[in-house]
Each structure stands twice: as structure tokens, then as C-alpha cells.
Amino acid sequence: MAQNPDSDPTSTLLRLRSSIDxxxxxxVYMLAERFRCTQQVGELKAEYGMPASDPAREQRQxxxxxxxxxEADLDPEFAQKWFTFVVAEVIHHHERAAESR
Ligand SMILES: C=C(O[C@@H]1C=C(C(=O)O)C=C[C@H]1O)C(=O)O
Incomplete structure (x- = not known):
């Protein structure tokens, strides 16, 4: 009789880790794509002298x-922390783009 693939904890761990990977x-690919977009926003802002950050837009986001x-059963505090962390890096990039003009 065929074994239940999840009856072996090692195979379960390997299967879950493969999904995690x-x-x-x-x-990583999604973040890279997001930074490609924000880089273009940074260049636009630097060219037209617009401020690096937009707190009202961030609040809406x-x-x-x-x-x-x-809705997705993810901790909203965690989602906000992740967003704030990413945006801080984006704003840093925008400031560097403006300085290098
Ligand atoms: C990308 C922008 O610049 C900043 C970065 C944001 C982001 O990473 O989502 C949002 C608002 C701005 O503070 C933007 O103004 O849209």
C-alpha cells in the first residue's frame, strides 16, 4: 500500500521548505520590480524638483x-512595519537621486 507522503515528518519538512523557497x-522578484518602478519615480521627482517623500500617499497606502x-489573515501591524521599512529605503534612494543632479 502507498504511504501517505505526509506521514514522514522529514518529507513534510522538505515539501514545506520547497514551497517556502x-x-x-x-x-525577491516582486521587490526588485517594485524598486525598478520607484527608481523611475525618483528620477522623475529629481528632474522636476518634487519632494522625495509623499506622506499623504503613504498614509493611504x-x-x-x-x-x-x-482580509488575508496577516497581522496588519506586521504589514505596516514591512511597508514602512521598504518606503524608508525608497525615500533614501530618492534623496540620493536628487543629490546626484
Ligand atoms: C514612490 C513614491 O515615493 C515615495 C515612496 C512610496 C512607496 O514606496 O510606495 C510612496 C510615497 C513616497 O513617499 C511616490 O511618491 O509614489
């Missing part, structure tokens, strides 16, 4: 992401 790869996180 795929998800991590997708996240935070509210939207918190609501999406709650």
Missing part, C-alpha cells in the same frame, strides 16, 4: 495594506 524567490492584511 519558491515564495521567497517570488518575493498604509490604510489599504492594513485592510488587505486583515
Amino acid at each position: 519558491n515564495i521567497d524567490a517570488a518575493l 498604509i490604510e489599504r495594506l492594513r485592510s488587505l492584511a486583515a
Whole structure:
């Protein structure tokens, strides 16, 4: 009789880790794509003398992401922390783009 593939904890661990590795790869590609977009925003802002950060836009994004996180059963605080961390890096890039003009 065929064994249940999940009856062996080692195979279960390997199967789950394989999915985790795929998800991590997708996240890296998604982040790279996001930074490619924000880089273009940074160049546009530097060219036209627009401010690096837009707190009102960020506030709207935070509210939207918190609501999406709650729907997806993800901690909204965690979603906000992740967003704030990424945006801080984006703004740093925008400031560097403006300085190098
Ligand atoms: C990318 C922008 O610049 C900043 C970075 C943001 C982001 O990474 O989502 C949002 C607002 C701005 O503070 C933008 O203004 O759209």
C-alpha cells in the first residue's frame, strides 16, 4: 500500500521548505520590480524638483495594506512595519537621486 507522503515528518519538512523557497524567490522578484518602478519615480521627482517623500500617499497606502492584511489573515501591524521599512529605503534612494543632479 502507498504511504501517505505526509506521514514522514522529514518529507513534510522538505515539501514545506520547497514551497517556502519558491515564495521567497517570488518575493525577491516582486521587490526588485517594485524598486525598478520607484527608481523611475525618483528620477522623475529629481528632474522636476518634487519632494522625495509623499506622506499623504503613504498614509493611504498604509490604510489599504492594513485592510488587505486583515482580509488575508496577516497581522496588519506586521504589514505596516514591512511597508514602512521598504518606503524608508525608497525615500533614501530618492534623496540620493536628487543629490546626484
Ligand atoms: C514612490 C513614491 O515615493 C515615495 C515612496 C512610496 C512607496 O514606496 O510606495 C510612496 C510615497 C513616497 O513617499 C511616490 O511618491 O509614489
